[in-house]
Amino acid sequence: MAKHVVMFSSGAGSWAAARRVADQHGTEDLHLVFSDVKGDNPSPHAGEDQDNYRFLRQAAWDIGAPLVWLNEGRDVWKVFEDNRFLGNTRLANCSKFLKQQPARAWLEENCDPADTTVYVGIDWSESHRLPAIERGYAPYKALAPLCDPPYLDKDDILEDLRQRGIKPPRLYEMGFAHANCGGFCVRSGQAQFKRLLEKMPERYAYHEQKEQNLRTFLGKDIAILRNRKGGTTKPLTLREFREQLQADQINVDPYDIGGCGCFVEEENAA
Template sequence: MKNHIIFFSGGKSSFSVADWVKTKYPEDNIVLYFTDTKWEDDDLYRFINEASDALELPMLTHAEGLNPIELMFEKKLVFNSRIGDCSKVLKMRVARQFLKKGIEPEVVEWRNKQYLKSDDFVTDATLYFGIGWEEMHREGPIRKNWKPFDVVMPMIEEVIDNAEILKKYGLTEPRLYKMGFAHNNCMGRCVKAGMGHHRNLREQMPEVFKELMEQEHHLKVCVDAFRYIKKIPDDEIDEEYREFLYRQLDDAYRDYFYGRAKKPKVYVSPALTMEKGLIEFTTYSFMKRSRKGVTKPFPLRDLNREIQQESSQIDIHDVGGCGCFVEFDENDNDDDASETMSCKINTN
């Protein structure tokens, strides 16, 4: 009996791959493996639960315990089209630590574990990904990153109709596809997505877009304040007081970014007084290229304004997305993955 692990993302293709594996290896040990960002649409959870039930396959869910917004706050870094550590930390690192080192994350949940045929489902396992021909640029990096595991991508090697597989089990596809999104991840809030994607988010889920815009704003203020403190000359502040300011600022925003308060706590200190425009904002979701070819920050508030003005500068074909399990951080220390990142600052 062989082991088969299907990276189960909540999308239609990974469900089709699960059906393909079970059909081909019905007597083997098969596990659906879901790495949860804790930022997903409720309908994604509905879909993967129904899929596990219909396939009669066990589903293992792992999660770091943070969502992308919380991770940005902990790192004091605003993610964007070039930096998407949410997929690296919350999905890739979690999976790699478990499958290669046997280290379980903060959150471990099973569904339909009664269908597990052997508790040792990792040894010599074949890994499966729902990567299709249109994403073949992800094939090479995924195979390389998961050595020495064998990796199979049936959607590239076979002709599989997702609609037919859904019909076979009588499942309703995740609602984000019906809303025009290219994937069913992070409730349409992918930090690496582009203008067209976020315009669709604003149209389909205006309250989600509004909340995301507010979170972006407060996160920028928080990050810029940390950077301001860091730039205070050593001869004007001792390190003990600098650390005290870091902690005070961290506490002022923690409740908000962890969903315990509607607004960040107000914290006023002469040491944090900043003139308007003193520190340039970073960008959140994507970068806008000017006529001269210079890439500039383009936050959600600017996108929202241009949508309202029906600007021709919005590229509706700019969809983008993170493409999880492609960019492993070779400098990442797996053994320190659980280390708290509070008050750490990325100034790149």
């Protein structure tokens, strides 16, 4: 019997992808694979937003398929420390070790490439990513159901959730483009971090301090963000970014969102 595996991120897109797979193929051999980035960190600011964990369980119940919950044991900052490398927009080692590799290991242990299809939650606006996804998951067949008609945007998906009695993750209501990793992602741009500071200042402060701790641990001038003023590119720490925002010394491009490519970036496909 054919096996269907959805990379279930706790965001709205992966639910919509899984909903299409379930509607087309049923749920008898459908598996929803969630890779948690919280590890054993008890902090409420580590891992996904607390409301995402609520949504994750409710969304899986709606699909009617088993939820495979993977946890490598570390959080993103422990990965950065162990790897002696701070993830960035070009290389997110947190994604590699906490999402890609655990998911790939589960696939190889439980699924035969000859009869298994893997699904990801990108939509039609990101269809250019599909060739890299297909290469990254080989020899498993990889598909993106939301790249096919009927084409939906994020508002359509959120409305579909509400129609089924499911409250979307609260991060969408706060204006975040992506609901993953608690609004914090090393792939994010300045606009995303500005929103994180405005909407969840305690979470921002947590990651700000973690970045400072890693800088001290490594003894290097590193940062997630970049300052590109004056024709040169320099590290811009979360502390410096916050201070510049609070002093009205920086203009943030509202379209500089970035973020969220954990299951679609070829370089990180385990």
